[in-house]
Amino acid sequence: MAPRDDRPEVKFCDAPGMPDPGFYSHAVSLNQTNRLVFTSGIIAQRPDGSFPESLEEQAKAVYNNLQQALEKSCASPRDVIKVTFYAVDWSLEQGEVLIKLFLDFMTDEHGTTHRPITTLIPVTKLAITGAKLEIEVVAAVGGHASRYAGPSIRSFDRPVAPAKVDVVVVGGGFSGIQAAWDVQKAGLSCVLLEAKHRIGGRSRSQQLQSGPGIIELGATWINKKTQPKVYATAKRLGLDIVDQYTEGDEVWQFQDGTILRARPGSPEAEQMTQFNVALCEVIDGECQNIDIRRFDEFPTALDVSMETWSESKGLSDDMGKAALKFFTSAVVGRDPAEIGMHYFLDYIKSGGGFISIATEGEDGAQSLKIKQGTSAIATGLADEMKPGSIFINSPVDNIHQTAEGALVHTATGDKIFCRKVIIAIPTNTYGMIHFSPPLPHDKRALVSRTKPGVYAKMILTYSRPWWKELGLVGKFSSFRGPICFSWDISDHTRKQYSLAMFIAGEIAAKWATLNELQRIEAVIDHLSQLLGPEHAHLAKDSVLEVNYVNWPEEEYLGGAPTSAMGPGMLSRYGAALRQPFKHIHFAGGETAFEWKGYLEGALSAGSRAADEVIAWAKQEDLIRKVSANL
Structure with missing residues (x-):
């Protein structure tokens, strides 16, 4: 097993002109x-x-x-x-x-x-x-995570931060990078401050240690048809886009432990299809009543928890409860009892509906992969920015607004005055920044109650694609866990054979109580169980490398793929989520209208916040011109 990128490291250094070891x-x-x-x-x-x-x-x-x-x-x-x-x-x-x-x-x-x-x-x-x-x-x-080994990322050069700029962007995820890229292209001076040692947020493309190939420990897929902004950006950056592998049988494990191999066209597959279609029709039917741009029109009396809603729809049997828990955990990393119906339906509709979010192919969210890794989008945008405009290891801990702008303080001692600030971090981390004056009541009430997804992702890399040899597509789904669902993320051109295992919701919270070796053992043992006695050894015998991220343990993020809301929160406070506050504007994937929690939504939200700032700048320029002519 290759070392994980966040482990402690000891380095012994020799210096010219000194006897070994010297220091x-x-x-x-x-x-x-x-x-x-x-x-x-x-x-x-x-x-x-x-x-x-x-x-x-x-x-x-x-x-x-x-x-x-x-x-x-x-x-x-x-x-x-x-x-x-x-x-x-x-x-x-x-x-x-x-x-x-x-x-x-x-x-x-x-x-x-x-x-x-x-x-x-x-x-x-x-x-x-x-x-x-x-x-x-x-x-x-x-820390020690390996940065994507692609473009030079000239903007990572480490000069001192400037004392004054037009715009400071807080957060180096996809939304923050897009916002900073946009405002710079508009001619405004801008720096981006990222708390962690890398950019990319919840995307983490990592080079394998056991051989060639890049694995995705975070965001993985895009779609040409339904996610035009991220697709166009990847193409413009010259990245190689490949189809998700979709051929073969799936393996399902139900709440009672029964394991089913579903062959396309078989009675078992038809049974699963009918159940999924029934659940899809119920959820998508309810989505028709949602306006993803108006939050105050949803009936308050109907905004109960997803658990209560499912019971009212007759999904109260063991199979129905298990299926809904599986789906909500997979989508937002939270169980039905924790999620408001309004929020969840809004989230599903923002992603094009149940089938769009749950499937691959031309219309599915898991449609296309990027050969260089999704993080190559973030680093590609960064490489196009002005050199020296991105600062990593620079957590913002204080933003003080004045009549003229805002003074942004970092924990590393930098102080930057700017006319506008764009916040592009998860809402559950707003509390790490002291805002003066404080955020408005509605925004404070909302962001203090969002719930980051409980989500982990483990990549098992093998010496050969044994699942394909068995006629399997690489999708293993279980209502019991620890594996909740999986996909093949191999690259045959590099002889890289990997399965991405997702652990989500309550199952992930229990799994996280194990130590590192136990976590790995639990996942591999479960995969062996799903294969059955005849093929169980394949899951254990040819493992080359194991890599994983438990996203709730990631500082400055706290979870993935998004932050959920409980009953009543979206209707009451949804309008405040994106509303600017004096000189501060708000981006981040959660603030997207379409594709919340996805790369498409993150980029779109970054551009929306940047557009607000650019519009202000144009108005300011007009005012200066008028004043000069008086």
């Missing part, structure tokens, strides 16, 4: 996206064991070695948060030299000096004779 840096994981880098024993010893005579020469060598240590730990002087100096025979005269060289080291190419916490400890001597200065540094940097 080391040790990276310790703080959480799933951030880590501390500790450096120790950084001195100025030459390869022959000697030292420069003067403190100034030694200090220059020490800072040079520190630079090497930081770079090898994927850090920079900008990331330094704590410095400890050990100086021999300290004096104020020495201090002037030492401090001047240190400030030079901490000053970037744009003239900004970063000032971490420092401690000076005078000593009579150091461990190695001849050393006059030793330094220890602690830096805080991002």
Whole structure:
């Protein structure tokens, strides 16, 4: 099994001009996206064991070695948060030299000096004779997920953030990247601040360790016919689009443990089809009463939980309850008792209906894959932006609005004044930002009650596509779990054979209580069970690599694929979801009208928020021109 991308990592660094090991840096994981880098024993010893005579020469060598240590730990002087100096025979005269060289080291190419916490400890001597200065540094940097190895992403160059721009976009998911791309194309100055160590949000395309091929740990599919914006963007970026594999039998497991292999045209398949059609007709029939752009017209008395609604529709038998729970968990990562009927029907209609969301093929949401990975869309857009306009590892923690604009603070110490802010993060994470003045009541009431989806995705990569050899399409569905549903995400041109296993809802919450090895064992054991005794060994014997993400554990996201709402929330507060607040505009996939929770919706919502800002800019420009002529 290949290591997951969020595990702690230790790096030992050698620097030119120092005997091995000379110094080391040790990276310790703080959480799933951030880590501390500790450096120790950084001195100025030459390869022959000697030292420069003067403190100034030694200090220059020490800072040079520190630079090497930081770079090898994927850090920079900008990331330094704590410095400890050990100086021999300290004096104020020495201090002037030492401090001047240190400030030079901490000053970037744009003239900004970063000032971490420092401690000076005078000593009579150091461990190695001849050393006059030793330094220890602690830096805080991002985590270890491999970034998509595609375009150069010039906008990731790390200059200091500008003090003033027209627009700040908060959040580097698809919606934020699209919004920033749009406002820059309109001629406005813009920076994007992303809290995590990567862009792409709930998309995570990752290179396999066991061989060629890219797997999708997040968003995976697009559609040419029903999702025009994301499809057109992928084509414009020159990405390779391939059809989802759809040939073969499906395997179903029902609540009582019965396992059914459904061959196309067989009585078993017909039975499943009839049941799905019946459920589809009930849900799609109710969707006809939904206006996805008007939220206050839905009858309040009917906006009960999906569980209560299903009982009123005669879906109260064990099969009906299990099927609805399966479907709501698969779609939004929540059980029927947690979801309001209005919200769920609005979500289904926004995706074109039950069949559209649940199927593959020309009209299905699981229609097409991107050979380079969906994250290539985000990195492709980023690569077209102005260099130096995207800042990762930059969580926003405070937005203070004034009459002229807003001052945006990051946890890393940057302060940027802008005329407009676009918030493009999940609504369940708004609480991580202090808004001054506070958000309006209705928006606050809504975002404080949205429920991020409980969702995990595990990719099992095999040495051969044994499911196709058995005549299976790769779709394993279970009402019991831990596997809830799956798809084949192989790339035969690269001899990459992978199955994507989804764990959702209450089942995912229980599965998450296991440790890492138990989680993997549970999924593989379940797949073996679904295959039956004769073929069970295939699920276990040829595994090359296992990768997974449990999305509720992802900091700054908290779940996937979206955030759901309970009864009454959408009718009461839906209009506030997208409504600007003074200088702040709101994007993010949840704010989309069509295709909420999908890449299409995220891009569309980003463009909608950008259009609001661009329209304001045009109006401001008109006002300036009129004023100039008076």
